[in-house]
Amino acid sequence: MLPDDLPVDPVQLLTWHTECWQCGEDTPVVWPRHDHLDTPIGDVLANYDTPVERVYSNTLEKEVWGNVCQHCDSYQGNHYIRRQNLTAHSVVRL
Ligand SMILES: [Zn+2]
Numbered sequence: 040m041l042p043d044d045l046p047v048d049p050v051q052l053l054t055w056h057t058e059c060w061q062c063g064e065d066t067p068v069v070w071p072r073h074d075h076l077d078t079p080i081g082d083v084l085a086n087y088d089t090p091v092e093r094v095y096s097n098t099l100e101k102e103v104w105g106n107v108c109q110h111c112d113s114y115q116g117n118h119y120i121r122r123q124n125l126t127a128h129s130v131v132r133l
Contacts, residue, residue, distance in 0.1 A: 040067050042088045047080065053124055057106075061113035066090065068106040068115055070124045076117055077103040090115075 081104025084091035094114040
């Protein structure tokens with residue numbers, strides 16, 4: 040699901056589908072394998088055709104780079120997505 044022209048080594052990125060907490064639909068998310076999304080890499084991803092956008096985190100009370108649902112635009116919390124990444128031992132590369 041990552042664009043071919045993305046200036047990031049795909050090996051550095053994990054992608055999978057998560058169930059949106061808001062609308063319940065499956066939506067793609069992306070996460071840096073060895074990093075956090077709310078970093079300059081999020082800025083890069085947001086400039087390309089990815090689920091990443093600048094969003095407001097109610098938890099952190101500031102704007103962050105985060106995944107948004109492709110169906111309802113809800114922010115998929117970084118804390119939750121990061122934990123999914125860390126606990127998903129059988130992450131399927133999409
Ligand atoms: Zn949704």
